[in-house]
């Protein structure tokens with residue numbers, strides 16, 4: 012018994028409280044408590060939903076003996092702790108029941124004995140390495156460790172601060188905004204030669220990594236309590252393997268794939284090699300906390316207090332920028348690959364043409380305001396000139412100019428009908444085969460059209476058609492959606508608009524949660540990321556939802572439009588592939604890449 | 612579809628068709644609707660168009676108004692002539708009918724004034 016004997020009144024209140032909690036346990040997770048001591052205790056009123064963590068449970072309960080298991084249930088306000096010995100459980104029960112203030116708002120926790128502990132839905136596996144993962148303990152000596160630590164001066168102004176974690180890059184800067192390196196901008200400081208001995212050593216132990224010579228090093232400085240969110244190193248950015256040296260402190264790194272969750276201890280001075288499946292298909296991360304709870308080989312838990320850890324992550328930049336792995340669901344190169352012709356045709360049919368026909372009226376109602384730069388171009392032509400708007404939509408740019416002859420064309424019958432009702436001259440066509448004679452048009456605009464074509468050869472063909480119909484000396488202006496929605500720290504109007512319209516409390520952080528959608532087409536299936544509206548793009552080829560509200564609030568339908576978003580210079584390079592093109596102007600306008608060219 | 616548009620339309624995008632110009636017009640409904648007359652515009656447009664093609668198209672629709680078979684000289688100040696041409700270029704509209712490729716015979720329907728120039732996948 013504890014030193015302070017509870018007064019009789021208090022005990023009665025405690026029993027009433029416990030009876031109520033036992034009832035909830037039985038109802039919620041079908042667990043019955045027992046009055047005689049067992050090895051297992053349930054914390055009846057505190058769990059993950061109350062903010063209680065595994066390490067807090069460990070911190071207090073391990074004082075009473077060896078813990079064999081801690082079970083935290085997602086979304087529950089209870090958790091379980093199991094001891095190797097019944098005496099330890101009894102001791103913890105007597106000491107803590109109604110007295111240990113670790114429940115929400117520092118309220119006391121209420122305990123009971125249970126015969127059985129429920130199994131969590133995702134079980135954490137210990138010390139079982141994902142395929143392709145290697146951990147070499149004591150890879151370097153304490154002396155080598157000290158020498159390496161001396162290489163990095165974290166007080167230098169060149170260090171970046173990431174959520175309080177200090178970072179320093181060598182060779183190339185790893186940019187966390189694009190999850191990639193800028194290959195064209197190597198840093199002054201390359202990977203220090205003092206680290207070369209690591210690769211000789213590695214080649215001796217593991218000959219398959221002979222020849223690994225990193226050209227990029229990221230040094231992270233983790234104070235106790237700091238971690239790193241789960242992630243996969245961008246496939247197209249780096250080669251296989253990725254290698255990480257742990258200095259200063261041991262740490263537990265977690266690996267996850269689908270429903271599997273495994274914890275791996277990275278001892279101080281160990282070398283971690285992530286290759287194959289572990290590099291491409293598993294996420295890795297470090298939980299931010301001050302100590303790790305480690306499951307021992309005997310099945311018990313021990314606690315490992317974290318001290319300052321410095322990790323050296325070595326990577327080799329993938330020079331081709333194109334990953335060729337088989338782990339396609341996680342592979343940005345695969346997800347952004349050039350879509351095969353047959354697939355492209357069907358994708359455009361289902362996810363561009365059909366969608367525009369369905370949303371034509373709503374689309375037209377949201378497209379009133381012409382862009383000033385496009386208007387200036389349209390109005391720059393002489394009297395009697397012929398202008399063609401390829402992909403004219405609702406005719407926003409037609410008939411602004413009474414001294415020229417303007418023809419609109421579009422792929423959507425419903426949009427062309429809107430043009431016709433507005434008394435504009437327009438016809439139905441595909442931009443890949445414009446039914447207009449060669450060399451007879453003075454000016455062409457194609458605004459927000461070519462990004463709907465699903466592969467590069469089709470996008471090129473669209474530009475070739477524009478050039479073909481242009482007269483020698485004729486000019487064209489092309490707008491396409493930009494991959495870069497934030498330029499010179501200025502968010503594009505596309506992202507800004509949402510700020511104004513957004514209601515509620517959800518915070519905008521410029522990041523998007525990309526989900527993927529499998530599109531079934533006659534020629535097969537293709538998986539494309541679905542963009543969350545008003546955020547930065549995370550892939551080149553993607554589906555962008557268009558929400559169409561019905562008469563009733565709940566009758567909302569969502570249409571997915573295919574887009575290829577253009578990277579900087581991509582449109583210029585495409586235009587220059589066509590003969591007789593001279594670029595007059597290339598610029599960024601409201602989240603679009605724009606090229607003004609002349610036919611020579 | 613206005614005859615000025617017809618003047619630049621071709622079916623050469625069809626696989627196997629080399630020129631595809633001019634397209635024949637078969638109309639079941641032709642409308643003449645008033646468009647503001649701008650003599651300067653008409654005068655500037657004339658050198659850009661194929662006169663014969665315009666003449667044949669207008670004649671087939673019965674709207675040539677006895678204009679000359681060849682583009683006359685010094686028309687810039689001939690308001691009467693420009694007005695007639697203005698009517699042919701911009702006011703005469705095919706509302707219902709079809710355009711026919713002179714080489715392949717492929718028909719492109721015109722409905723509600725809109726020419727449907729879309730081709731099937733196997734035609735390109």
Ligand SMILES: [Zn+2]
Pocket residue numbers: 246247291334335336337338341342343344345
């Ligand atoms: Zn990959």
